[in-house]
Every structure is written in structure tokens, then in C-alpha cells.
Amino acid sequence: GAGVSQSPSNKVTEKGKDVELRCDPISGHTALYWYRQSLGQGLEFLIYFQGNSAPDKSGLPSDRFSAERTGGSVSTLTIQRTQQEDSAVYLCASSLVGGPYPQETQYFGPGTRLLVL
């Protein structure tokens, strides 16, 4: 596609329910990232996939959060037993190659706005 796409755009759920957020990266991009933007914390890194390597999960806030990337393309971020503090905008980004010191641009999707009641 022309850019990074995410779905759904908005999600309202009840505390304790599970949610799945989807990200479609730019075609041909091998690196994919998830970030979260919340009022009190700003923009923070969650997880990073590069090619077929094991993902860097160092930013996931708890074991209720998990993500997978199928076929080196689409990624799903799953939040189990949602809590009110999970309310935030979840942003996905992709870049061409990635790596520890890439000299390239990350492109962001429009985000999914999650509200946990």
C-alpha cells in the first residue's frame, strides 16, 4: 500500500476484555514498530520486529501485552484483560531495513485510539 495502515481506527472496550490491533506496513518494509501515546507518558516504544529475527519486546509494559508478525508483513498487537491505564493511541511504524543503527526514516500509521471503560 501507499502508507502504513492500522485498524480499527477507534476501539472502545470494557475492562477485562481482550483486544487486537492490526498494522499493515508499507510494502517491502522489513522493520515494523509499535509505539503507544498516552497523556501522561508521551510517545513510548513497545516492540520492534526486524525481518525474521526475534522481536525486541523490551518496551512492553506487562505480560498482558503481546505482538506477532505473520509472514514478515502484517502485525497484530494483543492486549489481554485490558485495564483503564491501557487507554491510549497505539501507533505502528515501518521502515525499509531497521537494525541497531539504521540511517532511514520510520513512517507512521494513523493509529488506533483505544478507550477502556
Add this chain to the structure above:
Amino acid sequence: GIQVEQSPPDLILQEGANSTLRCNFSDSVNNLQWFHQNPWGQLINLFYIPSGTKQNGRLSATTVATERYSLLYISSSQTTDSGVYFCAVYSYGKLTFGQGTILTVHP
């Protein structure tokens, strides 16, 4: 980890004014980006600028990597420039963002 600080936190301008936004970072980097977050929340790439100077229309950016700072210049500001401006540096597989500068341009 690397620290990124932006200033000022808020900026209010009249249309047509010029402004300079600053980004300081705590360690050497080889990847720095500036973004504009529009009122709908979309992060729009402005510049990839690990060093040197780039210009794109009314916007320009300069990064002095040896002194660990970057500047974003907005000339002849317009109401559509309003929003939040973020700088972000890349380190160990992730972007670390500053807290942003909230820019409001009044007509």
C-alpha cells in the same frame, strides 16, 4: 537510555511569524527525525536529518551532531502549522521521542 529534550514546550504565534524549535539529545546519534502531529493525531514526517541542514518550503532543519542538538525553523507560519512537533532519535532499534512542542498559530 538516551534522553531527548525539546523546547519550548508551548509556542503561540500570529500568522506570518517565524519560529525556532530546539531538540537536545544526550548521546551521539546517526538518525534523527522531526515529525508534525496534526490535530487528527497523524505523525507526519518532516525531516530525516542526522546532521547538516535541509529545507522543505517554509520549513528547514539543522542538526549539529557534535553538539547534540537539532533546530527546526518555521518561517511565515500559517494556521495549518498548528499542532505538536516532535523530534525523535534512533537508538538500539527504537525511536526515543522528546515531549514535543505545542505550536498554536492564530490568524
